[in-house]
Amino acid sequence: MAERKLEALLVRYLKLLELSRDLSSTLDLNTLLGHLVHAAANLSHAEAASILLYDEPKNLLYFEATTTLDTPQMRGLVVPVDSSLAGWVLTHRSPVIISDTQSDPRHFGLIAQETNVVTTSLLGVPLITKDKVIGVLEAINKLEGAFNHDDQELLMALGSQAAVAIENARLFQQSDMIAELIHELRTPLTSLQAGATLISRPEIHKEQRSLIVDTMQNEIRRLINLTSDFLDLARMESGRSHLELNQTDIKQLLDECIVLIHGELNLKGQHLQLEIPDNIPMITVDRDKLKQVIENLLTNASKYTHKGGSITLEAKTTAHDLLIRIEDTGTGIPAEYVSHIFEKFYRVPGTENSGIGTGLGLSICKRIIDMHNGRIEVESQMGEGSSFTISIPLHNTRSQPVS
Numbered sequence: 001m002a003e004r005k006l007e008a009l010l011v012r013y014l015k016l017l018e019l020s021r022d023l024s025s026t027l028d029l030n031t032l033l034g035h036l037v038h039a040a041a042n043l044s045h046a047e048a049a050s051i052l053l054y055d056e057p058k059n060l061l062y063f064e065a066t067t068t069l070d071t072p073q074m075r076g077l078v079v080p081v082d083s084s085l086a087g088w089v090l091t092h093r094s095p096v097i098i099s100d101t102q103s104d105p106r107h108f109g110l111i112a113q114e115t116n117v118v119t120t121s122l123l124g125v126p127l128i129t130k131d132k133v134i135g136v137l138e139a140i141n142k143l144e145g146a147f148n149h150d151d152q153e154l155l156m157a158l159g160s161q162a163a164v165a166i167e168n169a170r171l172f173q174q175s176d177m178i179a180e181l182i183h184e185l186r187t188p189l190t191s192l193q194a195g196a197t198l199i200s201r202p203e204i205h206k207e208q209r210s211l212i213v214d215t216m217q218n219e220i221r222r223l224i225n226l227t228s229d230f231l232d233l234a235r236m237e238s239g240r241s242h243l244e245l246n247q248t249d250i251k252q253l254l255d256e257c258i259v260l261i262h263g264e265l266n267l268k269g270q271h272l273q274l275e276i277p278d279n280i281p282m283i284t285v286d287r288d289k290l291k292q293v294i295e296n297l298l299t300n301a302s303k304y305t306h307k308g309g310s311i312t313l314e315a316k317t318t319a320h321d322l323l324i325r326i327e328d329t330g331t332g333i334p335a336e337y338v339s340h341i342f343e344k345f346y347r348v349p350g351t352e353n354s355g356i357g358t359g360l361g362l363s364i365c366k367r368i369i370d371m372h373n374g375r376i377e378v379e380s381q382m383g384e385g386s387s388f389t390i391s392i393p394l395h396n397t398r399s400q401p402v403s
């Protein structure tokens with residue numbers, strides 16, 4: 001009997017070894033986390049597994065990956081450090097086995113309420129790399145019997161591999177993005193350098209001088225926008241930024257966006273048509289981030305529409321979703337380029353003539369809408385205009401903010 005047990009354990013360790021090799025070769029963070037949670041559930045013979053990552057500045061944990069079908073609902077869900085099992089594992093830097101989760105005072109019951117995942121037993125291990133705790137790996141509901149010491153040892157071993165792999169993937173992601181940023185910085189910097197050289201020449205006329213100064217100021221503005229947009233995106237992509245969900249009055253939020261775009265529209269003599277009913281229900285979203293999305297789309301609509309054109313802002317709810325549509329009578333996007341516009345730094349060729357930009361606006365929008373488990377879609381006709389539609393599930397995540 002003891003021999004059989006030993007053999008079974010050996011098989012599990014071999015599986016772990018095989019998994020570790022797989023983990024160290026995956027540098028895409030999402031894929032990696034997906035593999036990890038499945039490996040954790042598999043190794044510990046559990047019904048499900050989750051990874052919670054630690055946001056140090058805000059001192060909270062949030063779900064980043066789970067094996068359950070409820071993944072979209074759980075992703076980004078925040079768990080307080082001081083009143084949850086995962087928080088206990090994090091602060092004590094030690095594993096925990098709970099056979100009756102519901103009666104343990106450290107269990108954070110809200111998660112079960114909100115996600116319909118009933119946790120009966122749990123095994124949690126800290127993810128530690130270079131003496132830093134970066135999160136918690138949890139196996140939930142042992143399929144047969146109770147979690148035991150062997151399960152804990154195996155999950156600890158997987159956890160230490162996982163922590164290193166997560167750190168590597170994060171670093172890789174950052175270095176990749178930094179390479180892209182540096183590439184993008186070169187154009188405005190070269191143009192600033194040229195401007196500075198020209199302006200220092202004595203034979204330059206006054207008018208020419210002011211033209212150069214204008215160009216330089218534009219480039220500087222571009223640099224400032226580029227760096228702040230880039231930081232926003234980098235924070236979201238590295239998982240250091242997550243949603244702060246609040247019950248939000250959508251009509252009021254749209255009104256605020258309209259006030260912000262008003263000046264731009266006036267300047268170009270563009271007409272804004274509103275189709276916003278009064279009865280939009282309160283919806284749980286990250287208010288500031290959604291506002292950023294709508295502002296970005298309205299700014300694009302104005303920027304890529306000629307003077308005197310018209311822009312429509314429509315909002316409505318269907319049985320399951322909130323829909324917000326921003327339509328313009330602008331230049332349109334050639335069909336062959338549409339699939340690229342959500343890529344980082346992508347601008348349709350020839351766009352420079354329509355106005356300055358970094359090509360990050362829509363990537364940020366898409367990222368934010370993804371975080372809300374929503375969709376963003378575009379329809380465009382050359383010379384006639386474009387229409388961007390956002391849809392966000394009405395009953396998306398939790399109904400109460402956690403902080």
Ligand SMILES: Nc1ncnc2c1ncn2[C@@H]1O[C@H](COP(=O)(O)OP(=O)(O)OP(=O)(O)O)[C@@H](O)[C@H]1O
Pocket residue numbers: 225229296300301304305328330331332333341346347348349351356357358359360361362363386
């Ligand atoms: N409403 C629109 N009409 C026509 N083309 C558009 C529209 N919105 C976006 N585009 C095209 O998609 C590209 C990407 O848009 P995105 O908002 O990401 O970048 P941007 O507007 O160039 O710069 P910024 O980062 O300042 O927003 C734009 O450069 C433009 O070519």
Ligand SMILES: [Mg+2]
Pocket residue numbers: 296299300357361362
């Ligand atoms: Mg834009």
